[in-house]
Amino acid sequence: MTTPKVLIAPSLLAADFSQLANEIRRAEEAGADWLHLDIMDGHFVDNISFGPAVVATVRKLTQLPLDVHFMIEHADHYLPRFLEAGANSITVHVEPEAKHDVPKTLGAIRAAGCGVGLTLNPATPFEAVAPFLTTIDLLLIMTVHPGFGGQAFRPEMMEKVKRAKAWRDANGGQLHIEIDGGINAETARLSIENGANILVAGTSIFRTKDYAAAIRALRGG
Ligand code: DX5
Ligand code: ZN
Numbered sequence: 001m002t003t004p005k006v007l008i009a010p011s012l013l014a015a016d017f018s019q020l021a022n023e024i025r026r027a028e029e030a031g032a033d034w035l036h037l038d039i040m041d042g043h044f045v046d047n048i049s050f051g052p053a054v055v056a057t058v059r060k061l062t063q064l065p066l067d068v069h070f071m072i073e074h075a076d077h078y079l080p081r082f083l084e085a086g087a088n089s090i091t092v093h094v095e096p097e098a099k100h101d102v103p104k105t106l107g108a109i110r111a112a113g114c115g116v117g118l119t120l121n122p123a124t125p126f127e128a129v130a131p132f133l134t135t136i137d138l139l140l141i142m143t144v145h146p147g148f149g150g151q152a153f154r155p156e157m158m159e160k161v162k163r164a165k166a167w168r169d170a171n172g173g174q175l176h177i178e179i180d181g182g183i184n185a186e187t188a189r190l191s192i193e194n195g196a197n198i199l200v201a202g203t204s205i206f207r208t209k210d211y212a213a214a215i216r217a218l219r220g221g
Contacts, residue, residue: 004176004197007033008215009067011180012058013049014149014202023206024061030211034065034089036180036200038146039082041072044098045147052081059086067091067200069119069180071146073099076108083112091117091140091178094128106135117178121145126160130167137176138198139164143191144181149202153182158194165195185217192220 010032015023027035037058040049058066065088072078075092077100082090090109094102102118109116119140120129129139141160144151161177168175178198179191188199205214 004173006192006219007176007198008205008218009034009036009178009198009200010205010211010215011036011038011149011200011202012206013038014206016206020057021061024058024064026211027205028062028064030205031215032064032205032211034067034198035062036067036069036202037087039068039070039072040147043073044093045071047147052078052085055082055085055087065089065115067115067117067178067198069117069140069200070098073097075100076105079105079108079112083109083114087114089115089117089138091119091138093146094118094120094132095124102132103135106132110135119180120160122154122157126163133164133167133171133175137174138178139175140178140180140200141196142181143179143183143187146181151182153184153187155187155190158190161191161194161196168195183218185221188218189220 010027040047042048068087068090070092116136117138118136143153143157164177177196179196180200183201184204208214
């Protein structure tokens, strides 16, 4: 059974946008594996972040893979703009409130040669994503209700992580299991123990002084 390498994906949402280039360089030098970009439309979630123009700007500033997390309605409509902007993986929500045809959107991401991700809110049961596991590269398990950084981790989401790991172990070991929300050294350890291998973290990296120390701590010191 393969144990995938743990990857750290700092979430730019918590970065200082007046210093974007500097923040990205510091995250990169500190050992970030991917960058996580949160796209919020004020409809699917109660907040608005940034769009494809910012993703394209980030693309020019780094070679790191750009992990784009859609928290928007009508993902299918906006998808081409984010592909064009240089996303390496795009993760969409499974809830009906996201107002898209989930298998069709996943197929369109795949057809573009981009990494295919699917995610679910804390209130959404694992059964909602189960039918799609063979068609995705990455399952993102939200450990907070999406919309804002700096919220408290919900440990009860580890049940979903365990189920995803059991599925991965039984199906060739390729699925990435990513977690997002309230990830710090302690909750990272718990998540890794349960099977997560990609850790998204905003506050616990960008709101500290030493990004390298923060990333080391997330990996387990
Ligand atoms: C929440 C976003 C997260 C957020 C995480 O809606 O999906 O990616 O940036 O922030 P922290 O790590 O501060 O919980
Ligand atoms: Zn996110």
